[in-house]
Amino acid sequence: MSSSPNSNQSSSPPIARTSIIGTGTIGASWAALFLAHGLEVVLHDPGPDAEPFARAFITQAWPALVTLGIAQPEIPWHALRFKADLERAVADADLVQENAPEREAFKIDLYRQLDAAAPAHAILASSTSGLHMSRLQSQCAHPERCVIGHPFNPPHLIPLVEVVGGQHTSNETIERTMAFYRQVGKRPIRINKEVSGHVANRLQAAIWREAVYLAAQGVASVEDIDTAITEGPGVRWAIFGPHMTFNLGGGQGGMAHFLDHFSGPMKSWWDDLGEAPLDETTREILIRGLTEESRGRNIQALAQERDDMLLRVLEAKRGSHQ
Structure with a gap:
């Protein structure tokens, strides 16, 4: 620049x-x-x-x-x-x-x-x-x-x-x-540096790649994999990102303590992460799973549900910063 x-x-x-x-x-x-x-x-x-x-x-x-x-x-x-x-x-x-x-x-x-x-x-x-x-x-x-x-x-x-x-x-x-x-x-x-997909999309892509892999391997259903995010780390991520979340996970010792105790397991999970090709079989798994998860709601209804909930989250976050 x-x-x-x-x-x-x-x-x-x-x-x-x-x-x-x-x-x-x-x-x-x-x-x-x-x-x-x-x-x-x-x-x-x-x-x-x-x-x-x-x-x-x-x-x-x-x-x-x-x-x-x-x-x-x-x-x-x-x-x-x-x-x-x-x-x-x-x-x-x-x-x-x-x-x-x-x-x-x-x-x-x-x-x-x-x-x-x-x-x-x-x-x-x-x-x-x-x-x-x-x-x-x-x-x-x-x-x-x-x-x-x-x-x-x-x-x-x-x-x-x-x-x-x-x-x-x-x-x-x-x-x-x-x-x-x-x-x-x-x-x-x-x-500060140009990379394809910038930052947030790369983070999304990394999570979705593993989510697709887990679905393709039959580890869990598409809906349950989504639930694993929305009812787990996704709730925390609306407050703090992954770095600060794990910093808190280290207790009073913060990130230093977290790394001392969890860097080994975390590295083993990284090494075991998968990659699923978006082939026809995987496409069918995803489409079928999302049809079941949607439960008859069309795209417009789902988007409205998303926006209504986003509004509540944003109002809560705004209130906490006042």
């Missing part, structure tokens, strides 16, 4: 006008959050149903934002606009949040266009879940203002945002981006 800030950014105005490129589930969720925090939002998506989908999503998401004390009861539709032309959509932006399909070549060209059209002070942030910004910014005239701001779904509820710079991203861009996400109530973390 570049260590010298861009001179155009040193006198940058506060972020008040945002543009969201790609208004699927992630983009629409960002839009709801930005509107709730009093920002102007311009949406751009070439899809024929993009505008009605985004408006419906924001309408559905709004009550949760009101409950969390983030939004007023009335949705400020006057602050939301749709623009069919990409260049016009970002012409006045202070920050662009890009949510285009996860195709590297497509995004590289998109960033070239965004860089040419957006104001000099605008941050160009990507929601990419795994691509490297060093690649995405490679055709930009001003790569120093390009950065990854990867949210967790749904962005209007989940606090985490992973901020990752590319080879030519300036430190000032990273600092401005971190400050902006804090401004809209997020919990950004700075990732």
Whole structure:
């Protein structure tokens, strides 16, 4: 990453006008959050149903934002606009949040266009879940203002945002981006090195790989493996992460005591972890298991159940920090 800030950014105005490129589930969720925090939002998506989908999503998401004390009861539709032309959509932006399909070549060209059209002070942030910004910014005239701001779904509820710079991203861009996400109530973390999948997705992938292996080997059912997380470590992880959890597991001696007593068993478990190919047999096991676990609930009902419970968890966490 570049260590010298861009001179155009040193006198940058506060972020008040945002543009969201790609208004699927992630983009629409960002839009709801930005509107709730009093920002102007311009949406751009070439899809024929993009505008009605985004408006419906924001309408559905709004009550949760009101409950969390983030939004007023009335949705400020006057602050939301749709623009069919990409260049016009970002012409006045202070920050662009890009949510285009996860195709590297497509995004590289998109960033070239965004860089040419957006104001000099605008941050160009990507929601990419795994691509490297060093690649995405490679055709930009001003790569120093390009950065990854990867949210967790749904962005209007989940606090985490992973901020990752590319080879030519300036430190000032990273600092401005971190400050902006804090401004809209997020919990950004700075990732110092580009790795595929960033941090949280790699942790998810590691756990899921073992979960798939256990299911494929018939060690436990798909539902019971899920329960092992939601009723076990997952409850603790909503409070402390794995490092701090095991630090507490060491009692008064903390991590030093934990390592003295459990590093051997832990290493033996690591050595025994499996890897299951996602072949047809494994696919059938997972799909059949999830059908049973869903108990007739469709995706929409499951997502609503998730969001309702997330709301309760977030309210509890917020209360503990007050």
